[in-house]
Amino acid sequence: MTQGRTPHAFASLCDAARSLGATNVKVISVSDIVVENRVTLKCRAGCIGYGKKLTCPPFVPTPDEFRKILTEYKYALLVKFISPANAEADVICSIYRYWLDPDAPPDKKGAATRFWKDHFNGTGAFAPMMLELERTAFNAGNPFALAFVNGSCRLCEICNVKGGICIHPAQARIPEHAVGVNMVKTAERAEMPIRFPVQGHPELMALLLID
Template identity: 85%
Template sequence: MKKDPVSPQYAFLVEKARELGAKDVKVIPAADIVVENRIPLKCRAGCISYGKKLICPPYVPTPDEFRKILSEYRYALLVKFISPAEADPVVICSIYKYWLDPEAPADRKEQATQFWKDHFNGTGAFAPMMLELERTAFNAGNPFALAFVNGSCRLCETCNVKAGICVHPTQARIPEHAVGVNMVKTAEKAGMPIRFPVQGHPELMALLLID
């Protein structure tokens, strides 16, 4: 197996991520992160959080802006988590419909509701984990280390969008897809492919830009 030339430098972050519960983790060149203009369009067309949270579009850097930011970083930590929620193959294909549509079949609605309950309860530690990795990298001499998380922010019941100021700036982090990162392609490129469509327990990815 070819040895990863950048891993030894940041082996402490790989070890820390595993210690915190990551399923898989790898240091990759920042240039290997795939950014596409079409990704935030899915936020606008298919996400119930669009425009409702300050760490989601349209309040975050555009893909073009993020490409410029990304060019100033050399490495990133790619972290994989496993959700404790188990996806029914039929329900997961229309998860929002079964969850939110009042006319959805009762059994499907119950399955969708249980899925999100298990998912949110079980993945609540993932964002704090990425913040801990950010802190660890910062304290090791990487002043511009910055975490990106999977999924929208859950810190407030209602985001302070009207005032335009996040009330938890030290804890809130942007989801990578919000700035255009194609995590499926990025993970595949790194040799850490994500199962998609989702089967069984969803595989979630997050990024830590290092320096």
């Protein structure tokens, strides 16, 4: 039974998150999760992966649908990880552009390519960590525990969008921004602020809906 639980009841989950590599973790009320329609607008207008993955818009719950889902939960775990990638503050804001631009100056493109290689290689374990936390929460009596991850799914080189069915449903999870979660504001409410604009090593946040 989970009725009447308080945040202190999830202390073991916080310990598990730290043991898996989280640099910070906190139990928060789902009322502190900020969901905004403009977040998914950024997916539609600014992401090269839009419509290419079943874990991203337009194949996932809309912000309005996610707001309704949140009313069925009481607590969530907010988890912070640190990317091993590093970049100077005056460079990182342009890294994405340099990475995609075939005509970018070679030194800029090289720096961008190194950054994203370090980032993707180093953060590849974060989604499995959140899955392990989800399993831990499930086994602790939270049957509807559900992890959300930072960044789009990397399980397949090409997602089975045409087929319409994920071929790794036990492993694939939705990025929190894909359902409209403003992680910057959510982290601020939890007193776990993210440095933004990004400086040095990016700080990544993930959510685990608990109960």
